[in-house]
Amino acid sequence: MGVHNSIGLGKEITITIDGKECKSTYGKTILQIARENGIYIPTMCYLTKVKPIASCRMCIVNVEGVEGAILSCQEKAVDGAVITTNNEGLFLERQNIMKLYNVNHPLECGVCDQSGECDLQNKTLEFEVDNQTFTAREQFRPIENWGHVSYDASLCIMCEKCVRVSTEITGDEALQIKFGGYSSEIINVKPEKNYATLGEAAAVCPVGALVDTNFKYIANAWELTQVPSSCPHCGGGCQLYYEVKPAGIENRRETIYRVGNNYEFSTLCPAGRYAFDYDNTTAVKDPEAFNRAIEAFKKAKTIRFSSMTSNEEALILQKLKEKYGYRLLSPEAKAYRDFMDAYGSVTGSHLYGGDLKTLGKSQGIIILGTRLNDDHPTVKYHVNMASKWERARVAYIHPMEDPEMQTIVTQFIKNEVGSEEGVAALLAEVLLRDAALPESARAFLSDLDIGQLSAESNVGEEELEALKASLHKRHGFSLIVGTDLYAHPRAKEIAKIIALFEKYGGYNVICVPPAGNAMGISLICDLDDEAEGSVIGYNVSGDFTLSAMGGGDLDMPAMNQQEGTLTTLEKRVVPMHVATPYEGYILNDIANALGLDAEYTIDYTAQLPEARGYKAVDFDTLPDYFDITGEAHRGYLLDPKSVPVDESFDEVAELEDFDGTIVYQCNPQEHFSPFTAMSKELASKPLLRGSAQFATAAKLQDGDTVSFEIDGVRFERVFKIDTSMKGTIALNPIYDMGLSWALLSSYRFSQVKFERMNNEKVGS
Amino acid sequence: MSLEQFKNRNVGTQHYKMLDLGESPKTPWCRFKRVMKRTFKGELFVGLWVTMREMINALFRGEMHTVKYPFEKLPISPRYRAIHEMLRLLESGHYRCIGCGLCEKICISNCIAMETRYDENQRKEVSEYTINFGRCIFCGYCAEVCPELAIVHGPRYENASEQRASFALFEDMLTPIDKLNLQQEYPGFGAPTPYADENIKKTPLAY
Numbered sequence: 001m002g003v004h005n006s007i008g009l010g011k012e013i014t015i016t017i018d019g020k021e022c023k024s025t026y027g028k029t030i031l032q033i034a035r036e037n038g039i040y041i042p043t044m045c046y047l048t049k050v051k052p053i054a055s056c057r058m059c060i061v062n063v064e065g066v067e068g069a070i071l072s073c074q075e076k077a078v079d080g081a082v083i084t085t086n087n088e089g090l091f092l093e094r095q096n097i098m099k100l101y102n103v104n105h106p107l108e109c110g111v112c113d114q115s116g117e118c119d120l121q122n123k124t125l126e127f128e129v130d131n132q133t134f135t136a137r138e139q140f141r142p143i144e145n146w147g148h149v150s151y152d153a154s155l156c157i158m159c160e161k162c163v164r165v166s167t168e169i170t171g172d173e174a175l176q177i178k179f180g181g182y183s184s185e186i187i188n189v190k191p192e193k194n195y196a197t198l199g200e201a202a203a204v205c206p207v208g209a210l211v212d213t214n215f216k217y218i219a220n221a222w223e224l225t226q227v228p229s230s231c232p233h234c235g236g237g238c239q240l241y242y243e244v245k246p247a248g249i250e251n252r253r254e255t256i257y258r259v260g261n262n263y264e265f266s267t268l269c270p271a272g273r274y275a276f277d278y279d280n281t282t283a284v285k286d287p288e289a290f291n292r293a294i295e296a297f298k299k300a301k302t303i304r305f306s307s308m309t310s311n312e313e314a315l316i317l318q319k320l321k322e323k324y325g326y327r328l329l330s331p332e333a334k335a336y337r338d339f340m341d342a343y344g345s346v347t348g349s350h351l352y353g354g355d356l357k358t359l360g361k362s363q364g365i366i367i368l369g370t371r372l373n374d375d376h377p378t379v380k381y382h383v384n385m386a387s388k389w390e391r392a393r394v395a396y397i398h399p400m401e402d403p404e405m406q407t408i409v410t411q412f413i414k415n416e417v418g419s420e421e422g423v424a425a426l427l428a429e430v431l432l433r434d435a436a437l438p439e440s441a442r443a444f445l446s447d448l449d450i451g452q453l454s455a456e457s458n459v460g461e462e463e464l465e466a467l468k469a470s471l472h473k474r475h476g477f478s479l480i481v482g483t484d485l486y487a488h489p490r491a492k493e494i495a496k497i498i499a500l501f502e503k504y505g506g507y508n509v510i511c512v513p514p515a516g517n518a519m520g521i522s523l524i525c526d527l528d529d530e531a532e533g534s535v536i537g538y539n540v541s542g543d544f545t546l547s548a549m550g551g552g553d554l555d556m557p558a559m560n561q562q563e564g565t566l567t568t569l570e571k572r573v574v575p576m577h578v579a580t581p582y583e584g585y586i587l588n589d590i591a592n593a594l595g596l597d598a599e600y601t602i603d604y605t606a607q608l609p610e611a612r613g614y615k616a617v618d619f620d621t622l623p624d625y626f627d628i629t630g631e632a633h634r635g636y637l638l639d640p641k642s643v644p645v646d647e648s649f650d651e652v653a654e655l656e657d658f659d660g661t662i663v664y665q666c667n668p669q670e671h672f673s674p675f676t677a678m679s680k681e682l683a684s685k686p687l688l689r690g691s692a693q694f695a696t697a698a699k700l701q702d703g704d705t706v707s708f709e710i711d712g713v714r715f716e717r718v719f720k721i722d723t724s725m726k727g728t729i730a731l732n733p734i735y736d737m738g739l740s741w742a743l744l745s746s747y748r749f750s751q752v753k754f755e756r757m758n759n760e761k762v763g764s
Numbered sequence: 765m766s767l768e769q770f771k772n773r774n775v776g777t778q779h780y781k782m783l784d785l786g787e788s789p790k791t792p793w794c795r796f797k798r799v800m801k802r803t804f805k806g807e808l809f810v811g812l813w814v815t816m817r818e819m820i821n822a823l824f825r826g827e828m829h830t831v832k833y834p835f836e837k838l839p840i841s842p843r844y845r846a847i848h849e850m851l852r853l854l855e856s857g858h859y860r861c862i863g864c865g866l867c868e869k870i871c872i873s874n875c876i877a878m879e880t881r882y883d884e885n886q887r888k889e890v891s892e893y894t895i896n897f898g899r900c901i902f903c904g905y906c907a908e909v910c911p912e913l914a915i916v917h918g919p920r921y922e923n924a925s926e927q928r929a930s931f932a933l934f935e936d937m938l939t940p941i942d943k944l945n946l947q948q949e950y951p952g953f954g955a956p957t958p959y960a961d962e963n964i965k966k967t968p969l970a971y
Contacts, residue, residue: 110864110911111888131965143886217882217889220865228767249877249892577770600773620771 013079030072045159048264095127112208116221119206147194149202153185156209162201170197171384196270203263230574231272232559233672235513236378237568242579265630269377270670275679283555283584293554296544301533304329306742307516310564312604314524327528331745332514335486337522342492346499349640354510360385363474370482373404417658417749419457421490424497430464435504444649478508515672520567523612541739557582574635575622613638661698663732671735688717690730705757713740842951845904849918850938860914863890867906875899898929916950
């Protein structure tokens with residue numbers, strides 16, 4: 001936690017609001033204290049998750065002894081203050097503000113998408129403004145289509161929420177205000193990038209000015225039923241609502257029209273917001289296919305499954321393993337489990353200690369082994385918050401620079417591919433120099449051949465010293481490590497070094513789990529390394545394939561068609577509910593046919609392993625809401641369990657050579673898996689992207705179609721030169737690989753041989 | 765948000781209500797008594813006498829009350845709520861419906877369904893619209909709530925059909941474009957009052 005300079009912060013205070021005595025701590029604003037105590041103060045521009053905007057003046061209150069009105073959203077309450085939130089004067093003032101908001105506001109509520117959930121509508125009625133008292137000369141304001149969102153300036157009330165969200169939260173910094181009095185408007189300064197993160201800006205828009213382009217005019221807010229659930233894509237398990245309605249007049253099947261969320265307190269990433277249409281709509285109960293599946297299960301020795309598997313399904317598979325001795329294969333989750341086991345052998349806990357809230361308040365952040373903006377947008381949002389609010393120093397250590405992180409990262413340290421172990425050791429050596437390390441760790445660090453490691457990893461000592469200097473006199477440090485490390489050949493050794501930061505350095509360490517429910521699977525299942533005999537694939541290709549994305553031998557429900565829980569990055573178990581109907585068989589039916597006994601899949605929720613931190617809680621009792629202060633009451637938090645400590649360290653291994661053309665498996669920010677690939681909104685052509693330098697090294701030309709193989713999966717990609725990239729590493733997305741996607745699990749950087757398919761130019 | 769509805773997996777059994785039909789006679793004697801009572805009440809003859817009297821009036825005194833439907837039809841009140849009509853704007857001929865969805869929302873028998881989309885002119889277009897007349901109870905709420913006087917009740921009350929449910933599409937109810945000159949402004953339910961003009965206020969112009 002950051003230490004604040006202001007004196008008396010955190011001191012107990014008592015203030016009186018509308019005659020009610022409210023106890024709180026110094027540092028909170030009047031509005032915050034009022035809300036905590038259930039006292040209503042109207043606001044138009046206030047958005048809890050960003051800093052007070054203070055553009056609407058609706059939140060004015062009177063404080064005894066202070067002349068004039070006070071903006072309660074940004075004024076800190078002082079001890080003994082007596083506050084009035086409503087009287088005739090304040091009402092008149094607010095009414096006049098509403099009259100001004102309504103100047104020339106088009107009277108098109110009848111067709112406006114926001115109608116029914118519009119703040120302007122609500123407050124206009126609340127303050128009894130029943131006609132437009134003033135008008136101004138009408139301006140020509142065409143509707144702008146920015147791709148994922150559209151902007152109608154004539155509906156805009158200039159509350160600035162969207163600008164703040166795009167700057168302070170999502171960090172795309174695409175939106176700005178064009179000042180100009182009555183003709184002020186929001187402008188998109190990066191229209192060519194078509195950021196899907198602007199969906200968040202549209203979500204917070206209190207009026208119909210900024211709306212999702214594809215949702216426009218297709219449904220009224222009140223026709224949609226909200227199904228609360230959690231997003232299964234990245235492992236963040238963010239809260240969301242699927243908003244469903246029958247698909248049309250002919251087709252009365254419930255379909256998801258859009259995704260909403262509690263935008264006051266939480267934020268979704270592009271995949272969460274737009275990748276909702278991956279449900280399996282064609283499944284039917286085919287008893288023959290089902291019998292074949294049972295036969296296949298009886299014959300099989302191995303079950304291979306992807307990370308898009310809920311906790312309950314993972315437990316079913318684990319129970320089947322216990323009963324029939326199957327080998328369970330989920331390479332991504334297995335690598336994470338091994339990493340966390342090694343990590344726990346130092347910290348003594350089976351979970352990492354970090355969380356996102358602390359990350360958002362850190363003053364120093366180190367990111368290692370992940371292309372964060374693409375791998376985990378939600379974590380990036382929190383890094384961005386720390387950067388904007390705490391002016392956090394952000395060191396980004398990766399073999400590739402990421403232009404999308406440029407505005408946040410204060411120091412980019414480029415390391416050689418494969419040198420993560422050396423880098424972790426060097427980091428520990430420099431940053432934990434003054435920490436009370438145990439004997440073994442101290443000996444390990446002092447034995448390091450710094451010169452050699454620096455040379456091998458290409459991370460200069462002076463770079464790390466500069467990093468250390470920049471963290472001087474700062475408080476609250478976070479370390480984020482990601483998927484590059486889990487599949488690294490030396491993952492276990494790296495994990496132990498990283499663990500030192502949490503245990504002895506006081507760092508808020510987050511080991512970002514791989515996409516999907518990899519964390520839950522890693523905790524619930526005893527996973528194996530190698531397949532044996534006949535293989536059942538669940539959302540992965542196998543000898544018999546169960547698939548929710550089509551192309552399999554038996555249909556399965558997608559994540560938005562099943563009840564279940566997910567284990568999230570926040571170490572929280574969160575519930576998912578059924579959004580769209582599913583008519584086929586589910587995994588529980590197979591399990592029941594094989595001798596397990598449960599009426600519903602969620603009967604397993606209470607049986608999740610307590611030894612791994614889960615609680616014996618029934619699915620139906622899991623809460624899923626945010627309270628008025630923004631505290632998440634979603635599911636429950638995992639209990640950290642202590643594990644045996646073994647603080648022995650292995651010498652840093654020689655670096656394997658990574659020469660020539662290297663390909664990095666990395667999905668774009670919007671995509672995580674073949675399920676996000678099904679999203680119509682996010683549809684994009686997967687390209688192999690590299691710099692001009694890479695093109696020269698690999699002897700490729702822009703537009704070449706090349707073929708190459710990674711982990712036995714054959715890719716055919718069009719190569720595209722990306723001028724924003726540098727170096728000799730190309731980005732290869734894997735989200736479109738369908739049932740082969742979950743087979744890709746080795747170290748994310750790989751040397752590949754390209755075979756050119758043809759010399760035809762595709763595109764320019 | 766309440767999660768109650770998601771916890772009830774007992775789909776399809778929760779909406780039944782038992783009707784209160786009163787006591788039925790229990791013993792055979794009670795049942796016999798009821799039959800006798802119903803059979804020999806003198807009211808039967810009162811009814812027969814009324815019929816007789818009216819027959820004599822009609823046949824011999826020329827006081828016929830019946831309308832010879834379907835050869836003869838009585839005018840019906842403008843407030844009568846029969847099959848819906850979709851009106852057009854008189855000037856442009858464009859349909860009046862803006863697709864606001866209020867009729868769909870207010871419909872208490874849930875028989876209106878509509879599909880809308882964003883059209884090429886940046887307007888909300890009603891791409892499909894149906895009313896299920898098998899369910900419609902002709903309550904008139906849709907006409908009353910319509911802000912554009914686009915959906916109104918017409919005088920067409922003959923809606924016998926071979927099937928229990930019959931649907932009407934938007935085009936069926938829309939005034940045919942060649943009969944636009946015959947389109948009547950609806951005076952009935954939901955129409956502006958005769959004094960509406962006097963209540964219209966001008967938007968103040970500041971410039």
